[in-house]
Amino acid sequence: MDHLMTGFMDVLNPGTILWVAAGVTLGYILGAIPGLGKATGVAVAIPLTFYLTPVAALGMLIGIAKGSAAGSAVSAILLNTPGEPSSAPTALDGYPLARQGKAQKALKMGLFASVIGDFVSTLILILLAAPLARYALLIGPVELCAILLFSLTFIGGLSGGSLTKGLIAAALGVFFATIGLETETFIPRLTFGLLELEDGISLVPMAIGMLAVAEMINQAGNMKALDRETSAISDSAAHEDRVITRVEWRRSLPVIARGTLIGSVIGILPGLGASVASFLSYGATKNASKTPEKYGTGMIEGVAAAESADNAVVPSSLVPLFALGIPGSVIAALLISAFVLHGLTPGPLMFQQQPRLVAAVYASMILASFIMLIIGYTCQRLFAQIIKVPLRLIIPGVLFLCCVGAYMETGSIFSIYVMLFFALIGFFSRKLDFSFVTFLIGFVIGPNLEFTFRQSIQLLGSDITNLKHHPISIVFIVLTLATAWWTGRSNSRKAVVK
């Protein structure tokens, strides 16, 4: 605690506050622009960190990470094009809200859910990093495999109209994720001799194509209708459509709490990331709701669920880094670079070597949460005006930024081809009503599931009875079977009723 006070003293000077605020703003804007996001933030920030003091550099990087996680909700809600894949579930209910003239309400909920998720998760990091990281280590590949298997059952809830189509899309997602070097024996799969495919299809260009480009093409096709709508609805004048009412707060707070919990846990676990967290949180909220059929038509809880989980991942993914020296996420790897550049070994040694700097990092994280609230609140009024801009002005700009975003990650034109390829798939999946959300889930979870399964085979010595030493995985396997049976049964009932 004493250290934390010193930390605040180190951070609360105009210079550092300015850099943290600059980071949050940059992140928020990059996040809000479709196509650009964390990957771009990294490219911009790395060379800058050389020239800043350690506290300012770290504060700025944390600001970018937090800001982009929150900002990605903006374009998801206003344009139906998530700034990052993890905000894809936000668009499911956020965009219908915006089309109903409730853009400001949805943006506010997205922002508040983001800030709450982020802030609570930051506190968890500060207070519980060491013990939590210990517990997380108990979740080995065998347990992780069972948890991932269970999370696949959420496809049932997120399939939209048809379970069969949802499953087909998810299977396609798994299929595309198998491309690249197979991770156990390092045999290239389906690379057609292309070196660029050895590392597999990268999530960023794939998601940009599938989510943003495809959506822009789709909207271009409906431009007349959408423009007519735009001039008719614009921004609702009614006060209750601009703010979150008390009733909505009451409905959303438990959802935010669950989202924050899911996000924090997923962040600590190795290799899952923000997309898994926001999908799980959205799926869980929909499953728990009394009116699941209303999701996708503009339920404010949907926005709250996705955004709280998405943002809670950022701070908690630093837990393994700080406590054990394990870089659990992109932003953690980034912070490592900032740490070592300033002569600090990331990991448990930091606390002994430089407790003051660690405290300053903590303080700047808390500071970033508040700055995010202020900047987000100021910007969202401005951003909400976008809904009034005719689409013919928006689409070309967004397509350009998509190309920039896809190119930035690998610095190669090949990524743009990947983006275009998935734009086609995304376009047809919209036209034929296949869920791109389940496709993404398949793409993100599939390879992790395969990998942990292969690890488990080795760890269990190819003997399934050894599972008895892994009670957590048995629980999740049973849960999976039960959920699959239940989903199948209710689905066939629905078919009978129809």
Add this chain to the structure above:
Amino acid sequence: MTVTTRRNILGAAVAMTIGCTGLMPEAVAADYPAKPITMLVGYGAGGQTDLVARATARVMSADLGVPINVVNKPGAGGAVAASELEKSANDGYTLLFHSNSVVNSAPFIMKQVSFTPESFEYAGMITAYQVGLATQKDSPFSTLSEFVIWARENPGSSYGALSPEARLYIQEIAKKEGLDINIVPLKGGAGMMNALLGRQVVLAFSGGIHYRNPDELKTIASTTTFRHPSAPDARTIEEEGYPLGMDSRTTLFLPKGTDRAILDRLSAALKMAASDEEFKTFTASANIPIMYLDVDEAYKEMSATYTKHKGIMEAAGLTAQ
């Protein structure tokens, strides 16, 4: 870094004049460098090699008097960037900062990669990778020979492997000693640390990041030909009786046919990094030992390791996929 000084402009003007009048290449080399240099890096921004590259670029840029722009071209362990370098002009203005493993190991692992030491020119090497076998601090063995004895008494133990080389080591040891060990695939340094700290595996191949947690992890053997500066007491795998030591070092690659005078100029700038205070602080905190090699030593190291690694991998029956 990107400030254009009068000297640069003058240099550029001189270079252009020479270019137009078509003087001998030696004259061009004498003016080198006259414009900004592009440094390719074969890994993504923020990784360990990328950081060393950027820190090196900073020192070299100060010495050369021109900006060095770092461009990340990740993919296939650096093979994508190396292929791009191969196609670049050999005027010394495009170079690649990467592990020499892309030449001395990758061709034996990846079918699509067919580099040989003759594919590039080299302007020196700067840091080494501390690859080795790591385990928990309290594990019952502290050396490789103790591990072999322990593994014989405890068949079915788990070993973590994050790369083809990592599999090769344990397969060779197991074959020679008749051990029964399960090889658990791991993803990257983070997966390796998780598996060791979570006690899912008893031993793992590490690229060096286990030195971040010296309270809980230790090295039982280095798989390099030298002992690790971070663990001078741990013997090398060769000292333990297995001729399998494979070194990799960060190297400055240039396109084939680059003028020797340019290589020497770059090598002199690279040498500045070895004694630069900031560079030393940074590499020390990342547990990266500085082992500078000049142009001639770099060529020698490249062809020697190429031949040696080829022999090791072929003897182990590893075929390029």
